[in-house]
Amino acid sequence: MNGWPHSKLSRALLAGLVGLAAGAGLAFLEPLRLPWGLALSPAALPLVLYVALCFAAPFFPVWSFFLPIVTRGPRERPAVALTFDDGPDPRVTPALLDLLARYGARAAFFVVGRNAEAHPEVMARIRAAGHEVGNHSLSHDPILMLRSARLLQSEIAACQAILQRQGVTALAFRPPVGITNPRLPPVLERLGLGCVCFSCRPLDFGNRRVAGLAAKVLGSVAPGDVVLLHDVMPGTGVTVEDWLSEIEKILVGLQARGLKPVALSQLIGRPLMVASGAVDGAGAPVARPAAEGA
Numbered sequence: 001m002n003g004w005p006h007s008k009l010s011r012a013l014l015a016g017l018v019g020l021a022a023g024a025g026l027a028f029l030e031p032l033r034l035p036w037g038l039a040l041s042p043a044a045l046p047l048v049l050y051v052a053l054c055f056a057a058p059f060f061p062v063w064s065f066f067l068p069i070v071t072r073g074p075r076e077r078p079a080v081a082l083t084f085d086d087g088p089d090p091r092v093t094p095a096l097l098d099l100l101a102r103y104g105a106r107a108a109f110f111v112v113g114r115n116a117e118a119h120p121e122v123m124a125r126i127r128a129a130g131h132e133v134g135n136h137s138l139s140h141d142p143i144l145m146l147r148s149a150r151l152l153q154s155e156i157a158a159c160q161a162i163l164q165r166q167g168v169t170a171l172a173f174r175p176p177v178g179i180t181n182p183r184l185p186p187v188l189e190r191l192g193l194g195c196v197c198f199s200c201r202p203l204d205f206g207n208r209r210v211a212g213l214a215a216k217v218l219g220s221v222a223p224g225d226v227v228l229l230h231d232v233m234p235g236t237g238v239t240v241e242d243w244l245s246e247i248e249k250i251l252v253g254l255q256a257r258g259l260k261p262v263a264l265s266q267l268i269g270r271p272l273m274v275a276s277g278a279v280d281g282a283g284a285p286v287a288r289p290a291a292e293g294a
């Protein structure tokens with residue numbers, strides 16, 4: 001759907017089937033002797049491993065355990081994608097757009113629905129500058145994946161509706177804090193969204209840790225990486241200028257390494273959004289012929 005992978009036979013299901021088969025195969029072995037006179041059937045070991053996998057998998061999107069998750073592009077091309085999450089923020093995002101324009105860099109903005117709704121003029125600037133927009137849920141609840149399937153659906157659908165009112169149909173969802181769960185795949189499939197995370201994460205904790213941000217990114221970035229950054233107000237003691245200076249160091253460092261920041265859709269070879277119409281300066285759709293935005 002929309003060029004994004006959706007799979008009925010997830011790795012979680014495959015791992016469960018393999019675990020069942022392994023358990024059946026081990027059922028005939030003698031029980032393992034444990035301390036304190038306890039015994040454990042070897043058939044239980046695959047089950048224990050599977051449960052451990054299920055608890056760990058939400059935090060490791062690169063495993064694509066519950067659903068296919070795109071985390072990076074091909075390593076062969078000298079390109080990366082910069083992604084900015086949690087905005088837009090009128091105190092931060094416009095200055096970032098100016099900086100990106102100076103370096104000719106394109107980026108993807110995984111926006112929070114409530115912020116997009118509150119700042120349509122910033123959304124319009126993001127789009128007018130040729131950047132891409134993705135869905136990052138309505139309110140960025142950090143424990144969204146522990147909520148009910150109904151709330152998960154409404155959080156993603158509400159953000160989608162806000163973006164559509166602003167003339168954008170997002171085709172990609174990034175889960176808050178990058179955590180997934182088994183309830184996410186059917187929700188994304190219903191809404192026509194693919195799941196995209198990241199492969200280079202400098203752990204800026206939503207701009208609460210800006211010191212050394214550029215060094216962390218440049219110390220680990222590789223061709224094909226999707227870099228996770230945030231366009232929100234920096235934490236206490238750090239100015240927007242300090243943060244912008246770190247982003248500029250990243251842009252300069254990437255240039256020095258011959259790594260071009262390209263559109264995320266270009267890097268991963270999948271469409272990120274469709275623009276259903278142009279928007280005016282206030283972010284409201286205006287009557288013009290529909291155009292592809294990715």
Ligand SMILES: [Zn+2]
Pocket residue numbers: 085086136140175176177
């Ligand atoms: Zn986020």
